[in-house]
Amino acid sequence: MVDTMQAAVLEEFGQPYILKQIPRPPQPKDHDILIKVLVASYCHTDAIFASGAMSKDLPCVGCHEFAGEIVAVGGKVSKSLEMSPGIRVGVPGRAYNPCSTCFECTNPDKDPMGYSPFCPHAGNLGLTRDGGFQEYCLVDSRQVTKIPDGFPTNQVAPLMCAGLTVWAALHHERLRHAKKVAILGAGGGLGHLGVQFAAHLGLSVLAIDANDKSLAFLRKVKQELESAGDNVQVADVRKDDVASMRAMMRETGDKPMNELGLDAAIILPESQAAFDTGIKLLKNHSTMVIVSFPKNGFHFSAHDLVFRDITLVGSLVGRNYQLSEMLLFCQKFKVSADVKTFPLSQINRLVEEYHKGVSGKLVVDMKL
Ligand SMILES: [Zn+2]
Ligand SMILES: [Zn+2]
Incomplete structure (x- = not known):
């Protein structure tokens, strides 16, 4: 038997x-x-x-x-x-x-x-x-x-x-010198782990989401990080525009506002809006790490890639x-x-x- x-x-x-x-x-x-x-x-x-x-x-x-x-x-x-x-x-x-x-x-x-x-x-x-x-x-x-x-x-x-997916994304070789990182879709399964990893790795983290439940959850995650939570800013993309999100990440001694931007953005949602927000947050010569795989892909502007020298990389496992x-x-x-x-x-x-x-x-x- x-x-x-x-x-x-x-x-x-x-x-x-x-x-x-x-x-x-x-x-x-x-x-x-x-x-x-x-x-x-x-x-x-x-x-x-x-x-x-x-x-x-x-x-x-x-x-x-x-x-x-x-x-x-x-x-x-x-x-x-x-x-x-x-x-x-x-x-x-x-x-x-x-x-x-x-x-x-x-x-x-x-x-x-x-x-x-x-x-x-x-x-x-x-x-x-x-x-x-x-x-x-x-x-x-x-x-x-x-x-x-x-x-x-x-x-x-x-x-x-x-966990491993977002850990590998944060450790992508293009992010080796990154200090300021946006995580889009930060209130989800991958995102809330990514926020904790990034905060404990000593990165400045912009944790972005777009609904009340996820944002409340992110605020709880930030609080539970205790002192490492000081590295995390939570942004509601429905209310906070790109300029204000960049301003949240401004540090003393940073260059003038219009030159500011983040070193990397990790895209967890499948939405084009998340992709577009992520790319606008970046400073020139920086990196978008794409983890999601929407059925119809993402649209990117040649202007961002050519004139701003943004690098798009994917990360899976x-x-x-x-x-x-x-x-x-x-x-x-x-x-x-x-x-x-x-x-x-x-x-x-x-x-x-x-x-x-x-x-x-x-x-x-x-x-x-
Ligand atoms: Zn999986
Ligand atoms: Zn083989």
């Missing part, structure tokens, strides 16, 4: 998850490890995937940001990774079983040779393979990170995609060394996601809440 387990399976695009018993994954082989899922959080990409816009194969168990406890370890798992049963790991969905031979895998920056989250041939948990909305999951030992002792597990899941650096940083500075938990049986209620525009991150806690 095959062992079964509970899972939330997307069987049709545009339909709710189906909660059902499916076969438990087999024993892990090669670089794989089998984990018992502890927490699994819902990401915007899950909503896009469920809508059918990414046209991957179904059925699929959703979720690409989760955490669990190791149950069994495959034969080729490197000893240096120190993966053994009982250890907790955080799992980002990207780069399951990369090819190890492509350009990305053989030029892995500071990650181990043969492994890259940018490998175009790798699988993606929760998208091309089953992800975290199930009791057990097969994951790649090279894609995960060990969770530091004492770190709360339900805080880990939202950091694996939302972070590397594995960044994943562990981020967790240690979160532990040190007590960066935390605003988390609302649900049992797996309530996954479709979680999705409904998501579409209502709830602040923070919605997370399945398998213990509930």
